[in-house]
Amino acid sequence: MSELSVNHLLGIKYINKKDIDLIFETADHFKEVINRPIKKVPSLRDITIANIFFENSTRTKLSFELAQKRLSADVISFSAAQSSVKKGETLIDTVNNILSMKVDMVVMRHSSPGAAHFLSQNVKASIVNAGDGAHEHPTQALLDSYSIREKLGDVAGKKVVIVGDILHSRVALSNIYALQMQGAEVKVCGPKTLIPRYIESLGVKVEPDLRKALEWCDVANMLRVQNERMDVNFFPSTREYAQQYGLDKTLLDSLNKEIVIMHPGPINRGVEITSDVADSKQSVILNQVENGVAIRMAVIYLLASKIH
Numbered sequence: 279m280s281e282l283s284v285n286h287l288l289g290i291k292y293i294n295k296k297d298i299d300l301i302f303e304t305a306d307h308f309k310e311v312i313n314r315p316i317k318k319v320p321s322l323r324d325i326t327i328a329n330i331f332f333e334n335s336t337r338t339k340l341s342f343e344l345a346q347k348r349l350s351a352d353v354i355s356f357s358a359a360q361s362s363v364k365k366g367e368t369l370i371d372t373v374n375n376i377l378s379m380k381v382d383m384v385v386m387r388h389s390s391p392g393a394a395h396f397l398s399q400n401v402k403a404s405i406v407n408a409g410d411g412a413h414e415h416p417t418q419a420l421l422d423s424y425s426i427r428e429k430l431g432d433v434a435g436k437k438v439v440i441v442g443d444i445l446h447s448r449v450a451l452s453n454i455y456a457l458q459m460q461g462a463e464v465k466v467c468g469p470k471t472l473i474p475r476y477i478e479s480l481g482v483k484v485e486p487d488l489r490k491a492l493e494w495c496d497v498a499n500m501l502r503v504q505n506e507r508m509d510v511n512f513f514p515s516t517r518e519y520a521q522q523y524g525l526d527k528t529l530l531d532s533l534n535k536e537i538v539i540m541h542p543g544p545i546n547r548g549v550e551i552t553s554d555v556a557d558s559k560q561s562v563i564l565n566q567v568e569n570g571v572a573i574r575m576a577v578i579y580l581l582a583s584k585i586h
Contacts, residue, residue, distance in 0.1 A: 282580050286398045286405040289414035290455035298460060302424055304576035305569070312348065312572060322351040325582050327383045328376055329355040331408070332369075335387055337543050337567070338408050338418070342385050345574035351582075354379065369393060373401050382585050383578065386410075404581045412446045418542055419452035421573040423460060425566045426497055429538050434461035439491040441467045441523060442501035442550055445474050445512070449501060449542045454480055467491040468523055471512040472503075488523050492533055499540040500525055500550045516549055526552040536560055543567070 282297050311319055327346050331339055339355070346353045358372065369388070376384055383404040386394055391413035398405040409415040426433050438457050444450045444466045457464050458481060465483045466473060473484055485491040492498055503519060513519050525539070539551070539561040547553045556563060 281584060285581070285584055286394070286407075287416050287577055287581065288394050288398060288405065288407050290416050290419050290452045290459070291414070293416075295459050298420065298423070298456065301420055301573065301576045301580065302427065304580055305424055305572040308348075308575040308579070309569070309572040311575075312568070318348055318350055320350045321579055322346075322349040322582050325349075325382045325585070326352040326354065326380065327385060327578070328379070328381045328403075329353065329408075330358060330372060330376075330384060330386045331356070332358045332386070332388045332393075333409070335408070337570075338387065338415075341567070341570045342406075342408060342417075342574050342578075345571050345578055348571070348575055349579060349582075351383075351578070354381070369396070370400075373397060376401060376403060383581060404585055406577060406581065409448050411448065412451075413448050414452045414455075415448040415542075416452050416456075417570070417574055417577060418449050419456040420577070421566055421570040422449075422453055422499060422540060422542070423456050424573055425540065425562050425569050426462075426538065428565065428569065429562055430496065433457065436462045436497060437465070437495045438462050438497045438499060439465045439467055439485065439495040440499045440501060441488065441491065441525070443472045443503045443512075444468055444477065444501070445472045446504040447501050449499075453499065454482055465491060465494065468501075469513045469519070488525070489529065492525070492529070492537060495537055497538040497540060498525065499542070501542065502544065502546055502550060520549050524548075524550055524552070525555050527554040527558065530555055530558070530560065538562055540566060 280300050284293055329342055381403050385406045385408050387408040388410050391411035393410045394405050394407035423433050440450050454464050465485045467485045467488055541563050545556055
């Protein structure tokens with residue numbers, strides 16, 4: 279049986295193309311499981327997983343919990359977002375708590391970049407990074423690529439534009455790594471203030487004009503503006519942002535081809551995309567949600583198989 283080259287999923291940059299292929303093959307299998315009348319498999323009955331979220335998250339947390347329950351794992355969920363202890367202290371305290379609970383795997387979201395990496399070096403458990411600051415969000419990038427593969431047959435050779443708040447987005451960075459590893463071409467589009475300076479060193483071109491970006495691409499991944507990560511204003515107003523970088527049906531229909539619309543959620547309807555775009559037949563947003571469970575089942579299953 280093939281296995282992952284890593285014991286943790288800390289970021290896309292730590293895995294390889296074979297790992298991605300294996301995760302996708304495994305997810306294909308679990309996708310069949312999810313669509314059966316009985317959606318559970320007893321694969322991980324003896325595995326205990328702790329979900330630790332130091333930042334608020336509804337969708338990712340639910341998706342992981344559902345994936346774990348579908349695999350029959352024992353799940354402990356801990357929401358540290360409300361706890362007021364200083365970050366470093368909380369993390370070490372949490373680590374010690376986890377160790378004493380004999381947990382096999384930890385799924386963690388934290389606002390500090392590198393937190394998952396730090397945890398992996400200090401805990402005898404398999405770590406899944408569910409987002410660390412504006413750094414990486416590997417399972418989101420995997421489910422995005424998986425959704426492109428499902429819709430267009432393959433990721434290789436596809437042109438993908440990531441639109442919006444690239445600077446504060448862990449989804450963007452993980453997506454860039456994952457897409458390039460699978461042979462896709464990536465551009466980013468957004469206000470100059472929201473494009474990181476280092477982006478071109480990753481082999482990513484910047485297209486400031488949304489229409490041009492859309493005319494070029496096969497897939498547009500529309501990111502949310504992360505107001506909660508901004509301590510200053512990066513653009514004049516939401517209305518102005520929507521006018522320049524928002525995708526509405528008129529713009530979508532005026533393109534000379536059909537493109538695939540993605541969004542990692544939650545959507546600010548009327549800002550980065552309008553409702554009629556989000557709900558259109560070109561949108562795979564709900565498929566992304568469904569695929570998220572299958573991908574997370576695959577990641578957890580493959581990492582768990584390396585524990586024993």
